[in-house]
Amino acid sequence: MSKQDTKQTLLEIGRSAFLRNGFNxxxxxxxxxxAGVPKGSFYYYFSSKEDFGLQVLDYHGQGDLAALDGFIADxxxxxxxxxRAYFDANIQVLAAQGCGRGCLIGNLGQxxxxxxxxxxxxxxxxxxNSIAAIQVCLEQAQRNGDLDATQNAGExxxxxxxxxxxAVLRMxxxxxxxxxxxxxxxxxxxxxxx
Amino acid sequence: MSKQDTKQTLLEIGRSAFLRNGFNxxxxxxxxxxAGVPKGSFYYYFSSKEDFGLQVLDYHGQGDLAALDGFIADxxxxxxxxxRAYFDANIQVLAAQGCGRGCLIGNLGQxxxxxxxxxxxxxxxxxxNSIAAIQVCLEQAQRNGDLDATQNAGExxxxxxxxxxxAVLRMxxxxxxxxxxxxxxxxxxxxxxx
Numbered sequence: 495m496s497k498q499d500t501k502q503t504l505l506e507i508g509r510s511a512f513l514r515n516g517f518n519x520x521x522x523x524x525x526x527x528x529a530g531v532p533k534g535s536f537y538y539y540f541s542s543k544e545d546f547g548l549q550v551l552d553y554h555g556q557g558d559l560a561a562l563d564g565f566i567a568d569x570x571x572x573x574x575x576x577x578r579a580y581f582d583a584n585i586q587v588l589a590a591q592g593c594g595r596g597c598l599i600g601n602l603g604q605x606x607x608x609x610x611x612x613x614x615x616x617x618x619x620x621x622x623n624s625i626a627a628i629q630v631c632l633e634q635a636q637r638n639g640d641l642d643a644t645q646n647a648g649e650x651x652x653x654x655x656x657x658x659x660x661a662v663l664r665m666x667x668x669x670x671x672x673x674x675x676x677x678x679x680x681x682x683x684x685x686x687x688x
Numbered sequence: 689m690s691k692q693d694t695k696q697t698l699l700e701i702g703r704s705a706f707l708r709n710g711f712n713x714x715x716x717x718x719x720x721x722x723a724g725v726p727k728g729s730f731y732y733y734f735s736s737k738e739d740f741g742l743q744v745l746d747y748h749g750q751g752d753l754a755a756l757d758g759f760i761a762d763x764x765x766x767x768x769x770x771x772r773a774y775f776d777a778n779i780q781v782l783a784a785q786g787c788g789r790g791c792l793i794g795n796l797g798q799x800x801x802x803x804x805x806x807x808x809x810x811x812x813x814x815x816x817n818s819i820a821a822i823q824v825c826l827e828q829a830q831r832n833g834d835l836d837a838t839q840n841a842g843e844x845x846x847x848x849x850x851x852x853x854x855a856v857l858r859m860x861x862x863x864x865x866x867x868x869x870x871x872x873x874x875x876x877x878x879x880x881x882x
Contacts, residue, residue: 516799519712594802600857604798605710607860608788617861645878652858653874656867657847660854663794664846666801667811673850680847684839685878 501539503529508550513598516605517547517613547602548616554598555620562624566631573635577628578682581658585674588665596666600659625651632686641686654681695733697723702744707792710799711741711807741796742810748792749814756818760825767828768835772876775852779868782859790860794853819845826880835880848875 507528511520522543526536540546565580566573588596595601599620606613629651635641661677701722705714716737720730734740759774760767782790789795793814800807823845829835855871 596798596802600854601798603857603861604790604795607863608790614861614863621858621861649870650874652867652870653851653855656854656858656871657851658854659857660794660850660852661847663797663853663857664815664850667797667808667815669801669808673846676843676846677850680844680879685874 500529500531500535502553504531504536504539504546505550505553508546509554509598512547512550512602513595517602518605522546544610544612547606548612551598551602551613551616551620555623558599558620559623559627562627566627572640573631573638574640574682574686577631577654577686578678581674581678581681584658585671585678588662588674589671593665593669593671597659597662600662603659604663621655625655628654635686650685653685657681694723694725694729696747698725698730698733698740699744699747702740703748703792706741706744706796707789711796712799716740738804738806741800742806745792745796745807745810745814749817752793752814753817753821756821760821766834767825767832768876768880771822771825771848771880772872775868775872775875778852779865779872782856782868783865787859787863787865791853791856794856797853798857815849819849822848829880844879847879851875 504525507525508520511525511528522533522536525546526533536546540549561583562580565576565583568576568579571579599617602613603617603621607617608614625648629647632641632645632647632650632654636643636645636647641647657677657680661673664673665671698719701719702714705719705722716727716730719740720727730740734743755777756774759770759777762770762773765773793811796807797811797815801811802808819842823841826835826839826841826844826848830837830839830841835841851871851874855867858867859865
């Protein structure tokens with residue numbers, strides 16, 4: 495593997511392991527074994543397990559933001575339909591996982607926000623990036639006349655993101671996508687109506 | 689202490705410890721030390737750590753449901769104002785905790801729903817009880833003409849509960865009550881408007 499491949503492999507394996515078992519219950523040794531990478535190589539890329547966790551969050555957040563931005567840039571749809579398509583795509587992924595595991599950001603937010611200030615700041619950064627992208631989309635809808643222009647788009651974007659996280663948490667408990675469908679319906683047919 | 693007092697003391701201490709450290713990171717020995725109760729006494733009330741966790745969830749859920757029912761029964765306010773008062777009271781508690789820790793149900797939902805089927809069922813039961821109480825309140829609002837009677841009150845109640853859980857999660861990450869205020873405003877001034 496090239497250096498870039500090795501690092502990306504570790505980030506991918508870390509992401510799966512953290513999603514499955516959380517940060518505290520994931521051992522670096524199990525990540526190294528799965529990757530077939532020696533410990534020295536790990537410490538070439540990451541200064542500590544915490545540094546690894548933060549870089550996994552960055553990697554995941556960048557991928558998720560790129561996906562969100564891709565949906566928002568789709569000018570064949572009106573702005574609110576782009577946002578709905580993004581959430582619908584995420585529901586398909588979660589349903590394919592049997593409505594378990596949830597979302598890395600929500601899981602680590604719950605686990606780490608009170609435990610590590612570095613994690614808390616990184617989680618806030620990743621969430622804030624998504625909220626900012628959603629806000630841009632809502633403002634486009636307001637300019638198009640598809641959404642009440644007197645609404646506070648920043649606050650609505652905050653509500654979209656946190657309500658989504660709550661629906662994913664409830665999905666994990668009820669093991670069905672019904673809370674995600676209630677989210678889609680309540681958000682797009684009630685909140686984001688003109 | 690009477691038997692009933694001993695059991696309640698253990699449940700209270702367990703609730704605080706699970707809220708602070710989660711279920712897996714809480715040791716029974718630390719609960720016993722804090723309570724000043726011998727191990728044999730613990731196993732008189734609880735058959736295992738899991739049984740203790742489930743009874744703590746029941747205890748917490750019953751207290752929370754009694755509080756919610758108390759707000760909903762307050763006929764000096766219109767139904768939606770009762771619900772808003774319930775969430776406002778919870779925001780005051782969370783703000784007084786420095787916007788950390790969050791909510792026991794959300795925290796254990798995130799931690800345990802995929803780990804233990806017994807926890808998942810108990811968490812679903814506690815959440816479903818709250819959703820059912822919220823639904824009753826929304827149906828009262830519909831009968832009073834304060835809420836669009838064509839809306840699906842059960843789905844809206846599901847959305848209220850999961851959006852609240854998501855706002856609490858986001859609060860933990862951002863360490864401010866802004867997500868809770870965005871929840872209150874978006875829910876009561878947009879979603880639950882007639």
